[in-house]
Amino acid sequence: MNGGRGKGPGAGPVFWVLLGLVGAGLALMIAVPLAGR
């Protein structure tokens, strides 16, 4: 066990980076047609 609170070292940032990437992509992909482009 790593002694952390249920996640390994460095596991946090990649999760949030990827979730942010997907979220930003979705927001853009919905915004483009709504903006009439």
Place this chain on the structure above:
Amino acid sequence: MTRPVRRVVRDNGLSLAFTGMFLLTLAGQSLVGHAQRNEELAGHGAAAEPYLRYVSSSAFVVDVAENWQSEFLQFFMFILATVWLVQRGSPESKQPGDEGLGTDEEQLIGEYARDDSPAWARVRGLRLWLLSNSLLLVMGTIFLLSWLAQALAGHRVANQESALHGEPAPSLAQYVASPEFWNRTLQNWQSEFLAVAAMVTFSIYLRQRGSSESKPVGIPHHTTSVVAE
């Protein structure tokens, strides 16, 4: 690289490699999509479109979104189906007989939570339900939003094409009932479901030494879940 950086890169190699491949191939798609668009415009004797205008157009978005939605649907369905269905011999499956949600003890929740379990595994109610279903909820939400983006962008492109041909523009409801929308959708879904079926069945008899997606090379074909045996 300094030691901590090297450690972060090694600990996250899978995520970093696939995120990098995603960004490179998305960039590649935008470049060749732009080139194809300008070939079509030239064929009609129209002026070329700048790159930035193309990547912020619904034509580019619909091509990206239709692939996103099918990938996230694939994982959504796979995660959901593996709760209730098994495949004897496949490392992607639980043991036959283990179908269902599992007991609190097996799932390490409530009084069975460990010291290093996620905090929400220890509590009851909404937070435990959210944690217990968070992977399915997030994959399902991304699927629905990508499919929505595909519908909105595809509708916009259909409107632009109708205007070019002097035809009446379809409503959004007409577009999502159109063969074009469902052709874009189902051509992606069929390949995702085939890939899952192939992965589940091929992994019964085939191996890749060293891969976490494979049983160890010498494990018998009839052995299903490697960790449990």
